Amino acid sequence: xxxxxxxxxxxAVDRALALLDCFDEGASALGLADLARRSGLNKSTILxxxxxxxxxxxxxxxxxxxxxxxxxxxxxxxxxxDTFRLPMELRAQLRTxxxxxxxxxxxxxxxxxxxICLLREEPIRAIxxxxxxxxxxxxxxxxxxxxxRAFSSGDDAELGAIRTQGxxxxxxxxxxxxxxxxxxxxxxxxxxxxxxxxxxxxxFDDARVAQILPVLLECSARIAKxxxxxxxxxxxxxxxx
Amino acid sequence: xxxxxxxxxxxAVDRALALLDCFDEGASALGLADLARRSGLNKSTILxxxxxxxxxxxxxxxxxxxxxxxxxxxxxxxxxxDTFRLPMELRAQLRTxxxxxxxxxxxxxxxxxxxICLLREEPIRAIxxxxxxxxxxxxxxxxxxxxxRAFSSGDDAELGAIRTQGxxxxxxxxxxxxxxxxxxxxxxxxxxxxxxxxxxxxxFDDARVAQILPVLLECSARIAKxxxxxxxxxxxxxxxx
DNA sequence: ATCTTGTATTTCGCTTGGCGAAATTCTATT
DNA sequence: AATAGAATTTCGCCAAGCGAAATACAAGAT
Numbered sequence: 001x002x003x004x005x006x007x008x009x010x011x012a013v014d015r016a017l018a019l020l021d022c023f024d025e026g027a028s029a030l031g032l033a034d035l036a037r038r039s040g041l042n043k044s045t046i047l048x049x050x051x052x053x054x055x056x057x058x059x060x061x062x063x064x065x066x067x068x069x070x071x072x073x074x075x076x077x078x079x080x081x082d083t084f085r086l087p088m089e090l091r092a093q094l095r096t097x098x099x100x101x102x103x104x105x106x107x108x109x110x111x112x113x114x115x116i117c118l119l120r121e122e123p124i125r126a127i128x129x130x131x132x133x134x135x136x137x138x139x140x141x142x143x144x145x146x147x148x149r150a151f152s153s154g155d156d157a158e159l160g161a162i163r164t165q166g167x168x169x170x171x172x173x174x175x176x177x178x179x180x181x182x183x184x185x186x187x188x189x190x191x192x193x194x195x196x197x198x199x200x201x202x203x204f205d206d207a208r209v210a211q212i213l214p215v216l217l218e219c220s221a222r223i224a225k226x227x228x229x230x231x232x233x234x235x236x237x238x239x240x241x
Numbered sequence: 242x243x244x245x246x247x248x249x250x251x252x253a254v255d256r257a258l259a260l261l262d263c264f265d266e267g268a269s270a271l272g273l274a275d276l277a278r279r280s281g282l283n284k285s286t287i288l289x290x291x292x293x294x295x296x297x298x299x300x301x302x303x304x305x306x307x308x309x310x311x312x313x314x315x316x317x318x319x320x321x322x323d324t325f326r327l328p329m330e331l332r333a334q335l336r337t338x339x340x341x342x343x344x345x346x347x348x349x350x351x352x353x354x355x356x357i358c359l360l361r362e363e364p365i366r367a368i369x370x371x372x373x374x375x376x377x378x379x380x381x382x383x384x385x386x387x388x389x390r391a392f393s394s395g396d397d398a399e400l401g402a403i404r405t406q407g408x409x410x411x412x413x414x415x416x417x418x419x420x421x422x423x424x425x426x427x428x429x430x431x432x433x434x435x436x437x438x439x440x441x442x443x444x445f446d447d448a449r450v451a452q453i454l455p456v457l458l459e460c461s462a463r464i465a466k467x468x469x470x471x472x473x474x475x476x477x478x479x480x481x482x
Numbered sequence: 483a484t485c486t487t488g489t490a491t492t493t494c495g496c497t498t499g500g501c502g503a504a505a506t507t508c509t510a511t512t
Numbered sequence: 513a514a515t516a517g518a519a520t521t522t523c524g525c526c527a528a529g530c531g532a533a534a535t536a537c538a539a540g541a542t
Contacts, residue, residue: 009293011528012253012500017297020317028324032519042502047520051250056258057377060353065519069321071357075375076261077318080310083269088363095333112301116312122329134316136298252499253529273490283531288491306490484542491536499528508519 015041016049020058020069025132029066077134081118084109084192087226094121097219101212103199104129107185108144109192115139115148118193129178129198141173143182144194151184151191167217169209172201179204181213183220187227195220256282257290261299261310266373270307318375322359325350325433328467335362338460342453344440345370348426349385350433356380356389359434370419370439382414384423385435392425392432408458410450413442420445422453424461428468436461 022030022038036043050067053059057072090107098105098121106120114136122128139145146168150159162168171179180198184191197216263271263279277284291308294300298313331348339346339362347361355377363369380386387409391400403409412420421439425432438457 009296010253010257010290012251013257013290013293014297016251016254016257017293017299021297023317023320025320025323028320033517043519044502044521045500048500049251049254052254052258055250055255056262058258069317069324071321071352071355071375071377073314073321074318074357074359075377076264076310077315077321078373078375079264079266079269080312080314080318082266083310091332092336111312114312116315118315132319134312134319136312136316274488284490285492285531286529289529486541487539489536489538491534493534494531497528497530498526499530501526501528502523504522506519506521508517510515510517512513512515 012049015039015045016053019046019049019053020073023069029062029068031066035067084118085227086118086192087223089226090223091119091121093219093223094119097121097195097197097215098123101197101215103197103203103212104131106131106144106196106198108148108182108194108196110139110148110152111136113139115142115145115194127200129180129200131198137174141170142178143168143170143173143180143198144196145174146170147182147184147194147196148191151186153190167213169204171204177201181209181216183213183216185220185223185227187224192224192227195223253290256280256286257294260287260290260294261314264310270303270309272307276308325359326468327359327433328464330467331464332360332362334460334464335360338362338436338438338456339364342438342456344438344444344453345372347372347385347437347439349389349423349435349437351380351389351393352377354380356383356386356435368441370421370441372439378415382411383419384409384411384414384421384439385437386415387411388423388425388435388437389432392427394431408454410445412445418442422450422457424454424457426461426464426468428465433465433468436464 018039018041019035022035027034030038032043032046035041035046039046050059054061054070057070060068060070062068086107094105094107102123102125104120104122107118108115109118115138117131117133117135117137120131120133122130137145139149146159146162150162150168167181167183169181177200178198179201180196181204182194182196185193185195195216197212259280259282260276263276268275271279273284273287276282276287280287291300295302295311298311301309301311303309335346335348343364343366345361345363348359349356350359356379358372358374358376358378361372361374363371378386380390387400387403391403391409408422408424410422418441419439420442421437422445423435423437426434426436436457438453
């Protein structure tokens with residue numbers, strides 16, 4: 001009774017993608033040895049895989065032979081973002097929202113059983129919620145998670161309350177230091193994403209919420225007005241299982 | 242003397258990445274059959290490869306079984322973008338630049354023998370230069386290409402002129418309908434990228450250039466001032482050969 | 483209800499792609 | 513020159529993964 005884990009997929013591809021996973025904020029350039037250490041792969045394997053990755057533009061090698069991410073990642077990512085057919089002013093809206101409230105404004109979309117931070121704008125302020133674009137978070141806790149679930153077709157349960165009040169508020173649910181307030185952005189009756197304001201928990205009390213909620217709602221309405229009509233028919237993807 | 246093309250890299254990886262290439266503006270959701278047609282791969286191969294791609298988040302299947310790009314693409318892309326350590330206000334700067342001039346403002350970086358449009362902001366105007374973020378263009382023609390080459394270490398030749406005048410202007414070099422004006426953004430003496438304004442060729446005559454060049458230069462200076470000091474040591478990547 | 487057509491998924495035996503230890507070459511540093 | 517650390521190439525063995533074909537599923541049409 002050795003291994004019961006079901007192996008599926010294509011090994012070589014798993015490994016190649018694992019190489020890309022080696023990069024992160026702190027490591028934007030990695031030598032062959034670094035990559036080998038981080039990925040646990042044999043150097044010759046890495047070299048072989050890298051040929052394919054480089055050819056396709058996902059990876060690059062600079063002057064010194066260091067590996068770096070390639071431009072294709074950004075291109076593909078942009079394509080993914082465009083999938084949601086968001087109005088191009090959305091970013092500007094987030095920015096004004098962030099400036100007028102002094103908190104981090106972000107836009108989340110649902111992807112299967114996760115939520116993705118598609119866009120984000122931070123205020124210029126010492127203490128603020130630092131949030132990286134692109135991060136994938138669980139759909140379990142947090143104001144945006146609640147909104148995304150409450151307004152998704154299918155999913156429902158006791159989230160009816162949120163659906164009627166039209167917003168969600170959470171204090172320290174996912175991260176004990178963070179408070180957040182989220183409202184849905186709808187195209188007709190279909191959910192597009194969640195518009196969220198978040199910051200240090202102590203700044204998010206009931207009084208403050210009462211103060212910023214109207215701003216948030218008004219912004220959401222403004223965004224919805226600018227959504228192009230053709231519905232991309234995205235529909236919540238199936239759980240990645 | 243059959244085939245002389247040198248085969249290298251890992252076949253399975255090439256194929257998996259080829260799957261991702263099947264998606265584009267017009268095709269954000271593809272059925273298995275579509276994918277097979279576009280990629281030329283066997284359906285069972287696609288299914289097998291897709292398991293790995295889905296597991297890693299590069300691909301997704303929606304309710305109807307259609308394939309879509311997954312969130313990891315955006316995450317990786319954002320990581321690539323952050324590699325350049327650009328000030329977060331850069332986007333806002335582009336926006337004001339675009340608004341005050343009425344043309345498309347963009348920021349290009351060099352990546353090997355190509356230039357990548359990292360960020361872009363378009364004006365709200367009937368006729369404008371539509372440019373997609375993430376696109377990779379040759380380093381041959383266009384104002385931004387000239388700037389990127391003129392200010393890269395190593396590369397030089399007769400581009401000295403551009404280096405001394407501090408900007409490049411091009412009319413219809415790459416695309417016959419487009420005119421563009423570009424200036425470098427420098428961190429110390431090292432090139433970070435090119436700041437560019439582009440639009441329909443007829444709006445880009447000498448008089449106009451004289452008018453917008455100062456705005457562009459001033460914007461570049463403002464951006465440079467906000468660049469965080471630690472140089473990421475990017476260095477032009479080697480040609481993809 | 484029964485065909486029909488298009489699409490998706492699973493099976494399975496054969497073969498070739500690709501694995502990785504070790505040898506080799508490159509490039510600093512002392 | 514000598515040493516060491518990193519990058520690259522070689523090559524024989526074997527299982528990973530290929531794909532044709534069979535099967536299952538879904539949606540109209542009759």
